[in-house]
Each structure stands twice: as structure tokens, then as C-alpha cells.
Amino acid sequence: DAEITQSPRHKITETGRQVTLACHQTWNHNNMFWYRQDLGHGLRLIHYSYGVQDTNKGEVSDGYSVSRSNTEDLPLTLESAASSQTSVYFCASSSGGPRAGELFFGEGSRLTVL
Amino acid sequence: AQSVTQLDSQVPVFEEAPVELRCNYSSSVSVYLFWYVQYPNQGLQLLLKYLSGSTLVESINGFEAEFNKSQTSFHLRKPSVHISDTAEYFCAVSERDSSASKIIFGSGTRLSIRP
Secondary structure, eight states: OOOEEEEOSEEEEOTTOOEEEEEEEOSOOSEEEEEEEETTTEEEEEEEEEETTEEEEOTTOTTEEEOOSSSSBOOEEESSOOGGGOEEEEEEEEOSGGGGGOOEEOOOEEEEEO | OOEEEOSOSEEEEETTOOEEEOOEEEOSSOEEEEEEEEOTTSOEEEEEEEOSSOSEEEOTTSOEEEEETTTTEEEEEESSOOGGGOEEEEEEEEETTOSSOOOEEOOOEEEEEEO
């Protein structure tokens, strides 16, 4: 069965360290997204990609970067982790057209920055 | 730019009571509308969607939502809730007529069911 997986599921790091969260999907979807989830804020879009070599900034992109070298993967990098980036991160993917809004989510990566 | 407002952050109800979770959106273009559900310690799952056609859409577990263009609303309802419906519910919007469209979520409504 097709799926979307995130790793690691839990990560504790220190302020200033670089962290990369992996996202891998086997749906063959063109669209991939990274969200962060915080109490009171719901899901906020960090970065998104509509295909290989395409990346776009979302509403809370500062301090984060992504790259899309193939269809399956969209890793999220925190260049220099900050305590404000402690959050639960969700990766999602979707196909195009009317189904673009039908997202398939990973199970989340809980990141703690000390 | 699109935005989604969920008016209630928490909704407590008794088991077997009806419930309505409110969602209003703002957009300069036509949109598709979605409700997602998140059970504890899980990712989000699509609950139901409005793409076109009938403005009343239903899920397999008894929820329904009605698209009201004049009021820019997409409220979620269930006539009788169960303990298993305890979860957080997110309303979301994406642009119509775009093959590549970002999806914007509301801040979520936590539904808690009392026995």
C-alpha cells in the first residue's frame, strides 16, 4: 500500500544545531507540504513543493529550508535550531487538480529544542 | 489570499447529543473545502470534502457539512455523537481551478464527548 512516512518520530536537539526531518511518500504525488502544529495555531504551512526542483515558502518559512530532488522525498532542514521551533511537524502530499486539497499526512515528528 | 476561521477552539458535548463545528472562510477566488480529523497522537485524515455539485456532503461515519457560498461557511454537523468522535477537527480551503494549490487550515476545534 502507498504511504507517507516521517523520520525521526521524536527528536531532541540543542539550540544552534542543524536538524533534518525526513519525509518519504510512495503515492507518486507531485505536491508535498510541511506544516507545523502548535497549540492555538492549528497547522501552519512552512514550505511546499509542486514537483521536482520546485520549492515555495509558506507562512512560517523563516529558519527552515527544503529541497526536492526526486518525487518521493521532501526533507525539511532547520539550519540553526531555536527553542521557538519546538513543535510537531507534519509532512503531507497530494495529487493535482481538484484532488490537490486531499492531503495524505504522515504521523508527525515531534521536535524539542533545548 | 485565503483564510479559514474556526470560531470555537473547544466544543464539549454529551454523548448522543448533536454537534455543530463552525467554519468560515475568506477567498478572492472560488475554493474547494475540506474537513480533516486528528485523533490523539496521529496525523490528520480527510473526513469530507466539497468540490462541486450538491452543497451538502457526508462522511462515512455520520458527519455532514454544508457549503454556503453567501455566508462563506462550511459548518460540520453530526446529529448524535459517540465517544469515538473525540478528536480535533480542522477546516481547510484550497483554490479551485488550480492544479497546484496550497491548502490553508483553520486553527482547529477540539471536540470532547462526555458520557
